[in-house]
Amino acid sequence: MVKIGTGIGIGALGKATGVNIETIRYYERIGLLPKPDRTLAGYRQYGGEHLRRLSFIRKGRDLGFSIEAIRALLRLAEHPEQPCEDADRMTAAHLAEVERKIEELGRLRDALRGMAHCRAGTVAECRIIDALAS
Amino acid sequence: MVKIGTGIGIGALGKATGVNIETIRYYERIGLLPKPDRTLAGYRQYGGEHLRRLSFIRKGRDLGFSIEAIRALLRLAEHPEQPCEDADRMTAAHLAEVERKIEELGRLRDALRGMAHCRAGTVAECRIIDALAS
DNA sequence: GATGAGGTCTGTAGCGGCTACAGGGTCAAG
DNA sequence: CTTGACCCTGTAGCCGCTACAGACCTCATC
Numbered sequence A, B: 001m002v003k004i005g006t007g008i009g010i011g012a013l014g015k016a017t018g019v020n021i022e023t024i025r026y027y028e029r030i031g032l033l034p035k036p037d038r039t040l041a042g043y044r045q046y047g048g049e050h051l052r053r054l055s056f057i058r059k060g061r062d063l064g065f066s067i068e069a070i071r072a073l074l075r076l077a078e079h080p081e082q083p084c085e086d087a088d089r090m091t092a093a094h095l096a097e098v099e100r101k102i103e104e105l106g107r108l109r110d111a112l113r114g115m116a117h118c119r120a121g122t123v124a125e126c127r128i129i130d131a132l133a134s
Numbered sequence C: 001g002a003t004g005a006g007g008t009c010t011g012t013a014g015c016g017g018c019t020a021c022a023g024g025g026t027c028a029a030g
Numbered sequence D: 001c002t003t004g005a006c007c008c009t010g011t012a013g014c015c016g017c018t019a020c021a022g023a024c025c026t027c028a029t030c
Helices: A010-017 A021-029 A048-062 A067-077 A085-115 A127-133 B010-017 B021-029 B048-062 B067-077 B085-115 B127-133
Strands: none
Touching (some): A010 A048, A048 A067, A067 A085, A085 B085, A085 B127, A127 B067, B010 B021, B010 B048, B048 B067, B067 B085
16 A cells, blocks of 8 residues: 555545445535545545534435535535525525425425225226226 | 428427427437327427327426436336336336435425524535534 | 427536445565 | 455336427419
């Protein structure tokens, strides 16, 4: 291992953040995670800043924010003196979207519950098939 | 218009079923909807069977079934003498998946509600950014 | 018969957010 | 010196569409 400065490899970064290695490389490719230094052999070497940034991304993804939303939130986080209206607006919009999806899925669930557990016997009298075919 | 037999065009089929024209062609391409006859000019001509089948597909999609699930359900619907266990099992599995998603989104909603409506003022004290960065 | 508006055709590429290879290089331990 | 774990690049695939470009066809109107 040829070390240039101190840092961790992509595997360690992945373990530390819970992000798949391939995903980390993907984030680099789309410019979400800055390109790290490389060892002489060409291995990526990450530092604390990368770790923090990738954790941020991971948490944002876990909360369901889109990549573009996270990009915007990262830009905001880099400018602590700015007002946080934008972050608030984005979160509210995302929350509304999540609530909308919950309602939609709730309606779906009710529809599915209403037709499931068909004990008719054959497809000819099956309530499920019938619900779709009618 | 060169008519061969009687049938409706792709636009009329789309309107009748609420399915986008491009999507109809897509369904044909992936073998979900059988290839229709063509007029001499090469226009697709759909009949009642296509209409029924596409409605079935549409309803299945509205219920959130995957394309592959719908393919299986269509095969079932074509064999009315068979037992409908499979349809029941698929619906139950899908219902469970929908319920799982609802719970997951509920957790997401709670997390977002807990951090939203940040009135801190600047990003430096923003609860939203903080939640992601910490 | 010319024109224009709308419908339709094929083929291909793009979306989001990864994920999965193939085919190679690198490194440390035994 | 070999083994096995790690890492590299580049590309293609997943799902379910959607959006073109560039052509062709049909019909109503003048």
